[in-house]
Amino acid sequence: MFGILDQQFSWLNFTILALAAVALLLVVLLFVMYAIYFERKVIGWMQLRKGPNRTGPWGLFQTVADVLKLLIKEDVVPKKVDRFLFLIAPIISFTPSFMVIAAIPFTENLYFTDINVGLLYYGAISSLSITGILLGGWASNNKYSIMGGMRSVAQMISYEVPLIMSFLGIVLMTGSLNLRDIVHAQIDSGIWFIFPQFIGFVVFLIAGNAELNRTPFDLPEAENELVAGYFVEYSGFRFAFFMLTEYVYTFALSSLMVTLFLGGWDAPFGLTFIPPIVWFALKFLLLVFYLFWARATFPRVKIQQLMEFAWKGLIPVALFNVMLTAVLKTLGIF
Amino acid sequence: MGELRTEEMLLNVGPQHPSTHGVFRLVVKVDGETITECIPVIGYLHRGTEKLAEDLTYTQIIPYTDRLDYLASMLNNYALVQAVEELMDIKVPERAEYIRVIVMELNRIASHLVWWGTGLLDLGAISPFLFAFRDREYIVDMLNEISGGRLTYNYMRVGGVKWDAPAGWVDKVRKFVPYFREKIKEYHTLVTGNEIFVARVKGLGIYDAQTAIDYGLTGPNLRGSNFKYDLRKNAPYSIYDRFEFEIPTGETGDVYDRYMVRMEELEQSLNILEQAVASFPEEGEIMAKVPKVLRGPKDAEVYTRMEASKGELGVHIVSNGKDKPYRLKLRRPSFVNLQILPDILTGRSMADIPPIFGAIDIVLGEVDA
Amino acid sequence: MWGTGFFKGLGFTLKMLTEKKVTHKYPDEPYIMPDRFRGIQHFEPDKCIVCNQCVRVCPTGCINLVGKANPDPEKKGKVIDTYDINFEICILCDLCTEVCPTEAIVMTNNFELATYSRDYLMKDLKWLSENNKNVREENH
Numbered sequence: 001m002f003g004i005l006d007q008q009f010s011w012l013n014f015t016i017l018a019l020a021a022v023a024l025l026l027v028v029l030l031f032v033m034y035a036i037y038f039e040r041k042v043i044g045w046m047q048l049r050k051g052p053n054r055t056g057p058w059g060l061f062q063t064v065a066d067v068l069k070l071l072i073k074e075d076v077v078p079k080k081v082d083r084f085l086f087l088i089a090p091i092i093s094f095t096p097s098f099m100v101i102a103a104i105p106f107t108e109n110l111y112f113t114d115i116n117v118g119l120l121y122y123g124a125i126s127s128l129s130i131t132g133i134l135l136g137g138w139a140s141n142n143k144y145s146i147m148g149g150m151r152s153v154a155q156m157i158s159y160e161v162p163l164i165m166s167f168l169g170i171v172l173m174t175g176s177l178n179l180r181d182i183v184h185a186q187i188d189s190g191i192w193f194i195f196p197q198f199i200g201f202v203v204f205l206i207a208g209n210a211e212l213n214r215t216p217f218d219l220p221e222a223e224n225e226l227v228a229g230y231f232v233e234y235s236g237f238r239f240a241f242f243m244l245t246e247y248v249y250t251f252a253l254s255s256l257m258v259t260l261f262l263g264g265w266d267a268p269f270g271l272t273f274i275p276p277i278v279w280f281a282l283k284f285l286l287l288v289f290y291l292f293w294a295r296a297t298f299p300r301v302k303i304q305q306l307m308e309f310a311w312k313g314l315i316p317v318a319l320f321n322v323m324l325t326a327v328l329k330t331l332g333i334f
Numbered sequence: 335m336g337e338l339r340t341e342e343m344l345l346n347v348g349p350q351h352p353s354t355h356g357v358f359r360l361v362v363k364v365d366g367e368t369i370t371e372c373i374p375v376i377g378y379l380h381r382g383t384e385k386l387a388e389d390l391t392y393t394q395i396i397p398y399t400d401r402l403d404y405l406a407s408m409l410n411n412y413a414l415v416q417a418v419e420e421l422m423d424i425k426v427p428e429r430a431e432y433i434r435v436i437v438m439e440l441n442r443i444a445s446h447l448v449w450w451g452t453g454l455l456d457l458g459a460i461s462p463f464l465f466a467f468r469d470r471e472y473i474v475d476m477l478n479e480i481s482g483g484r485l486t487y488n489y490m491r492v493g494g495v496k497w498d499a500p501a502g503w504v505d506k507v508r509k510f511v512p513y514f515r516e517k518i519k520e521y522h523t524l525v526t527g528n529e530i531f532v533a534r535v536k537g538l539g540i541y542d543a544q545t546a547i548d549y550g551l552t553g554p555n556l557r558g559s560n561f562k563y564d565l566r567k568n569a570p571y572s573i574y575d576r577f578e579f580e581i582p583t584g585e586t587g588d589v590y591d592r593y594m595v596r597m598e599e600l601e602q603s604l605n606i607l608e609q610a611v612a613s614f615p616e617e618g619e620i621m622a623k624v625p626k627v628l629r630g631p632k633d634a635e636v637y638t639r640m641e642a643s644k645g646e647l648g649v650h651i652v653s654n655g656k657d658k659p660y661r662l663k664l665r666r667p668s669f670v671n672l673q674i675l676p677d678i679l680t681g682r683s684m685a686d687i688p689p690i691f692g693a694i695d696i697v698l699g700e701v702d703a
Numbered sequence: 704m705w706g707t708g709f710f711k712g713l714g715f716t717l718k719m720l721t722e723k724k725v726t727h728k729y730p731d732e733p734y735i736m737p738d739r740f741r742g743i744q745h746f747e748p749d750k751c752i753v754c755n756q757c758v759r760v761c762p763t764g765c766i767n768l769v770g771k772a773n774p775d776p777e778k779k780g781k782v783i784d785t786y787d788i789n790f791e792i793c794i795l796c797d798l799c800t801e802v803c804p805t806e807a808i809v810m811t812n813n814f815e816l817a818t819y820s821r822d823y824l825m826k827d828l829k830w831l832s833e834n835n836k837n838v839r840e841e842n843h
């Protein structure tokens with residue numbers, strides 16, 4: 001951020017960075033709260049309901065109250081769990097979700113690090129969360145949670161493959177793994193990658209949806225089969241951590257998608273008088289809205305179908321996309 | 335590579351589990367996610383209705399029947415009064431019969447709507463439930479208006495019905511029919527065409543007609559396996575022989591077929607409603623002349639049956655000349671239909687429990703009586 | 704074609720986004736029940752002739768009443784002394800009000816019975832006679 005990382009270490013710089021991180025954490029928390037609020041409102045409206053409307057004006061404080069309730073709840077640790085793992089699993093799962101945000105450039109100047117392998121960093125770090133989920137599921141010593149944990153792992157590992165392959169096309173086109181370079185490439189060419197990389201975009205959308213464990217791919221928590229999946233034994237703020245992880249990933253993944261496919265902070269149609277951060281937020285909200293919209297519409301797929309779909313459907317398509325991009329690139333079209 | 339050693343795991347699904355809708359317990363043995371054995375455990379809601387009935391007069395039993403299949407109380411009411419009327423040879427006035435048919439078909443629709451909504455909720459689709467309940471609310475309101483109850487109506491009486499239809503009520507039903515036809519189309523748009531839904535239910539839980547008959551299945555569970563059997567047509571009771579309607583059947587007998595049969599039944603109920611409302615008698619009695627104290631004849635026995643929303647609902651009464659039955663036996667379709675569950679669940683995966691279980695459409699109040 | 708179902712469904716839910724909402728603002732706005740609705744009973748002691756029919760017809764046996772001799776020695780018959788309905792087990796089936804010859808016990812449209820303790824569910828004569836709002840007009 002502002003080149004601090006390139007400077008010599010000093011306590012001042014460290015403090016600035018730490019404060020910035022806390023600020024970001026607050027922003028993310030705020031986002032999570034209002035994302036949940038937004039989700040409940042949107043789904044409510046789609047189901048002819050009003051959604052939260054009783055706490056505060058238009059129910060704006062509903063999720064705040066919910067979070068508060070979760071935080072001050074008694075911290076229940078069941079007797080027969082593997083205590084140590086049970087306690088750290090939510091943390092293991094949450095930390096990476098927050099770490100990945102560091103790599104995302106929100107605007108030209110607002111970003112935390114400018115890593116050259118930003119994409120790789122994202123992919124690598126985000127897969128760490130699975131460990132937390134698996135540990136949580138296993139440590140809970142509950143049959144439902146272990147099944148939920150296993151499902152999660154199977155699902156997330158499977159969908160990571162098409163997810164990463166889907167942006168290989170972009171990497172081929174720009175020749176860089178740096179997220180800022182990718183946005184710049186889009187600004188320079190004047191065309192967002194959603195158009196030349198439409199297949200990649202669709203694959204990313206589906207695989208991302210699955211990575212986030214959201215409907216129609218919310219099997220790990222499939223309430224009606226597994227009660228609540230891997231966090232069935234969790235309550236209070238540990239449960240809140242798992243929830244948080246999920247929504248922070250929603251934040252991170254949607255941001256990544258905006259960066260990769262929707263031109264980041266680039267203003268379309270030359271509407272540059274609107275500040276770039278607003279553009280970023282708008283595109284971002286659009287994607288988040290889609291996720292909620294899908295949740296209001298689709299039933300859940302089955303675990304077997306899910307796996308089949310990843311390996312027999314998405315991965316071949318993603319591979320094809322990579323090949324196509326490579327061929328087109330060699331022919332000089334891109 | 336050596337073979338992986340796997341271990342079977344015993345899993346208790348229920349009695350408090352989000353997809354068992356009530357207190358139903360399923361003990362499943364799973365190998366990974368595959369079910370190798372499953373035993374349904376019922377009885378958590380057992381209230382001894384049949385035994386209680388031996389101590390109740392015939393009128394007093396009616397509110398108890400409300401609580402069997404509490405999603406379709408009108409149909410249960412009817413099953414009992416039908417049996418008593420046959421026992422005592424009572425002729426029900428025409429207007430009462432019309433009202434009965436209308437409320438029963440309305441209630442059948444309401445019951446199917448709950449099945450549709452909750453069944454899809456189990457598949458992870460959260461919206462259909464709300465749409466189903468919006469439309470069910472119209473029906474419940476109408477039934478509330480005529481009977482004074484929203485769920486447990488206690489509306490039918492031996493010899494007729496408790497109240498006459500209030501002014502304008504029949505018109506409401508008339509207006510409801512085209513409204514709901516539109517809504518069914520919307521349901522199909524939202525759900526039936528959805529590829530995920532189809533992929534999850536097609537080819538699942540198949541049994542053929544012979545198996546269904548061997549298990550004694552009735553209602554949509556039997557008709558889904560391509561067997562045309564509906565008591566409203568096969569052994570018409572009340573005034574069902576005056577109406578024209580189809581009996582929808584499925585082809586392969588999978589969950590999808592049972593789904594389609596029920597959806598089609600919604601349409602057919604609307605057809606019946608439409609005709610019943612059109613030929614609704616202007617006036618007439620709603621109660622037959624019945625003695626003040628209802629006493630069954632000595633040493634008499636009746637068994638009557640009717641098509642409830644879940645299947646064949648039979649009532650067997652043994653009377654010894656008192657105002658209370660000597661023995662009341664209920665053939666509860668949910669209970670009978672449930673018996674096939676282990677057969678079609680074994681060998682499937684955990685994820686198949688909700689659709690298969692949901693497609694049988696049981697109500698625990700009726701299973702456990 | 705495979706895939707159209709997704710879009711149809713998405714289109715449908717999107718359309719619903721702007722549709723009129725059907726939620727009823729229940730505790731803020733009272734939920735009006737139709738006249739026939741069977742709520743909590745209202746009891747008028749003066750009308751009761753202590754004929755015991757309601758007790759006999761009640762399928763759950765939740766009515767308990769005690770009569771006493773008429774204080775006015777000129778008149779014959781009894782008057783009511785205590786009258787309790789146990790709402791833990793009353794199923795609001797309407798049979799008692801249906802059978803009462805003098806309409807001493809009638810239904811109201813009130814349905815809010817929730818309390819913090821079971822004890823409050825034992826409603827006595829006083830409570831039942833004070834429960835005189837929204838009394839049902841048509842009772843037979």
Ligand code: SF4
Nearest residue numbers: 761793794796797799
């Ligand atoms: S409503 Fe029914 S259960 Fe309640 S007191 Fe009257 S007769 Fe008894």
Ligand code: SF4
Nearest residue numbers: 751752754755757803
């Ligand atoms: S309330 Fe009615 S039925 Fe009951 S004892 Fe009094 S008069 Fe008789």
